[in-house]
Amino acid sequence: MQEKKELLICSTPYLKSATVYSDTDVTLKACILYFHGGGLLYGQRDDLPPLHIERMTKAGYVIVSYDYPLAPAAKLDMILDDVCSSIAHYVEHPGLYCEGELPFYLWGRSAGAYLCLLAAAQGDLPTAPKGILSYYGYGFLCDNW
Numbered sequence: 001m002q003e004k005k006e007l008l009i010c011s012t013p014y015l016k017s018a019t020v021y022s023d024t025d026v027t028l029k030a031c032i033l034y035f036h037g038g039g040l041l042y043g044q045r046d047d048l049p050p051l052h053i054e055r056m057t058k059a060g061y062v063i064v065s066y067d068y069p070l071a072p073a074a075k076l077d078m079i080l081d082d083v084c085s086s087i088a089h090y091v092e093h094p095g096l097y098c099e100g101e102l103p104f105y106l107w108g109r110s111a112g113a114y115l116c117l118l119a120a121a122q123g124d125l126p127t128a129p130k131g132i133l134s135y136y137g138y139g140f141l142c143d144n145w
Contacts, residue, residue, distance in 0.1 A: 001023065001024050002021070002022075002023050002054065002057055003021070003022050003023065003024055004019060004020070005019070005020045006018075006019055006020075007019075007020060007096060009086070009089055016066070016067045016082075016086075017045070017067050018045065018064050018065060018066045018067070018097075019045055019046060019064070019065045020062060020063070020064050020065075021053050021057050021062070021063040021064075021065070022062045022098060023057040023058055023060075026057070026059070026060045027060055028061075028062060028098060028099070028100075028102055029060035029102070030060075030102050030103045030104060030105060030130065031061070031062040031063075031064060031090065031094075031097060031098060031103070031104045031105070032056065032061050032062070032063045032064070032105045032106075032107045032133070033064050033066065033090055033104055033105070033106050033107065033129075034048065034063055034064065034066065034107045034108065034112070035065075035068060035086075035106070035108040035112030035113075035115050036048075036065070036109060036111075037108070037109035037110030037113070037135075037136075038070070038111055038112075039110065039111050040071045040111045042070060043070070043111070043112075044067070045065040045067050048063070062098045062102065064090060066083070066086045068082045068083050068086070068115070069082055080115060080118055080119065080122075083115045083116075083118075084119050084125060087119060087125055087129075088125065088126050090104060091104070091127045092126065103130045104127075104129055104130065105129050105130050105131045105132065106119065106120060106129045106132045106133070107133035107135070108132075108133070108134065109136065110135070113132075113133075113134040113135055113136065116129075116132050116134065117134060120132055
């Protein structure tokens with residue numbers, strides 16, 4: 001059975017929310033930490049199409065969808081710090097999100113993909129993700145152009 005729960009995260013400089021999607025009828029494989037798109041200017045954590053949620057949770061993945069501060073009120077360094085703090089929160093408190101410790105992947109669409117790539121490239125996450133799902137992100141960080 002598909003389950004959806006809302007979390008309030010208080011360990012950052014301000015309150016923020018996350019939505020956790022899972023299926024209680026399947027064995028869990030991993031957790032996917034999702035960051036929405038919107039050009040860093042708009043967007044919200046509940047923008048995932050129901051088909052994505054259904055297919056991924058039925059396949060054994062927990063999806064955690066996070067808020068992050070938006071421009072122009074927040075500059076890129078603040079937005080990126082917040083994304084990294086969300087990832088660290090999952091690593092440090094996995095029991096708040098799901099049963100047991102699961103490996104995690106980062107997933108973003110557009111600006112969210114860009115933020116996932118930047119967060120992983122910094123190399124200072126408490127644990128490296130197993131991979132990154134970049135849906136139409138802003139580019140590849142390893143290009144030497």
